[in-house]
Amino acid sequence: MRKKRKRWNHKFKKIRKKTTRMHKKRRKKLGFSFRLLFIAVILSLVMPASAWDFANELKTSIWHLIDFSPVHVSNSELAELEYNGVDQVMVVNHNMAEFTEEELSLNDGSWQTFSDLDGYNRVGVANAMLSQTLMPSEPRESLYVNPTGWKNKQITRGDVTNWLYNRCHLIGFQLTGENNNLKNLMTGTRSLNTPHMLQYENKVASYIKETNHHVRYRVEPIFRDNELVARGIHMQAQSIEDDQINFNIYIFNIEEGVIIDYTDGSSKTVTK
Numbered sequence: 001m002r003k004k005r006k007r008w009n010h011k012f013k014k015i016r017k018k019t020t021r022m023h024k025k026r027r028k029k030l031g032f033s034f035r036l037l038f039i040a041v042i043l044s045l046v047m048p049a050s051a052w053d054f055a056n057e058l059k060t061s062i063w064h065l066i067d068f069s070p071v072h073v074s075n076s077e078l079a080e081l082e083y084n085g086v087d088q089v090m091v092v093n094h095n096m097a098e099f100t101e102e103e104l105s106l107n108d109g110s111w112q113t114f115s116d117l118d119g120y121n122r123v124g125v126a127n128a129m130l131s132q133t134l135m136p137s138e139p140r141e142s143l144y145v146n147p148t149g150w151k152n153k154q155i156t157r158g159d160v161t162n163w164l165y166n167r168c169h170l171i172g173f174q175l176t177g178e179n180n181n182l183k184n185l186m187t188g189t190r191s192l193n194t195p196h197m198l199q200y201e202n203k204v205a206s207y208i209k210e211t212n213h214h215v216r217y218r219v220e221p222i223f224r225d226n227e228l229v230a231r232g233i234h235m236q237a238q239s240i241e242d243d244q245i246n247f248n249i250y251i252f253n254i255e256e257g258v259i260i261d262y263t264d265g266s267s268k269t270v271t272k
Contacts, residue, residue: 072098079224079231083252089196092248097238099216104240106214110134112176114183120228122148123186125220126170129240130204132212136177143167145180149187149229149265155258164255164267166193168233170219172201175208186221187229187265189255196251197233204237207245214240222250227262229253 073092081090110131115124128134145167152165168188171178178184188197204215216238221230232252239245254260260267 075220075222075234078222078234078250081231081250081252083254088191088252088254090250090252092234092250095247095249097216097218097236097246097248099218099236099238104216104238106240110214112171112178114170114178114181117182120148120226121182122223122228122230123170123183123221125218126184128171128176128217130175130208130215130217132208134176135205135208136173138177140173140179143180143185145182145185147182147185147187149227149262151265151267153267155255155269157257162190164189164258165265166190168193168197170221170233171217172197172205174205175201175217186233188233188253189258189260191255192233192251192253197235200235200237200247200249204245207239211239211241211244213242215245216240224262229260229262229265231262 078092106129108129110129110133112126112128112130112134114126118124147167150165150167152163154161155164165187166189167185169178170184170186173179204217207213208215218234218236220234222232222234223229224231230253232250234250236248237245257270258267259270
């Protein structure tokens with residue numbers, strides 16, 4: 001466990017250093033640019049009419065110098081992270097989704113897409129433009145298809161016994177009604193699915209029901225090498241008509257008190 005924590009801390013520090021360096025540069029640039037922008041605004045107000053166009057051009061040029069691009073953490077970097085024993089949910093990019101302007105377009109209305117299974121039959125990224133029109137009107141049927149690494153068993157903690165794994169929907173049933181679709185299911189621990197994924201799905205579902213607005217949504221399982229069980233799940237969401245929904249998080253696919261072999265889904269409980 002100590003070795004795993006050291007490895008996780010080392011990887012996390014590398015990502016933190018990377019983001020810190022980029023943000024230091026950005027803060028310097030922002031500070032200088034905003035000072036110039038402030039001066040340009042003042043000049044445009046007090047200068048004679050003949051110089052007003054010049055001041056506005058200067059203001060526009062300075063505005064374009066300001067860099068608002070996000071700090072990106074790649075999926076390969078996420079795959080190498082180790083759970084530190086404390087934080088099962090990790091914020092990515094300061095909890096800001098990383099969709100492009102094109103990806104936020106409503107030109108195609110509401111939709112959802114799923115990746116084809118890869119050579120190991122593993123699930124891939126799922127994308128959607130969510131709205132009320134996609135939400136299910138019929139109750140959910142029982143799940144019966146098994147994703148890769150499905151070696152489920154019951155585990156007991158104290159007086160409580162539960163199944164280790166859930167068949168986890170990438171895009172939750174309550175959002176689009178997609179159910180026994182292998183392109184939308186992965187082997188996930190009980191804690192990954194409930195409460196962690198569920199709380200974000202509930203947040204999005206409640207928002208859509210209350211506002212009748214759209215939410216751009218992306219969920220991607222993060223596998224390491226050829227392993228059959230994902231190391232975690234990368235979830236992003238951003239509301240289109242307003243700024244009420246915006247998150248970017250990574251959830252480790254772990255269960256306390258259990259050692260998971262991610263190559264095939266087998267597991268053993270830890271005796272204390």
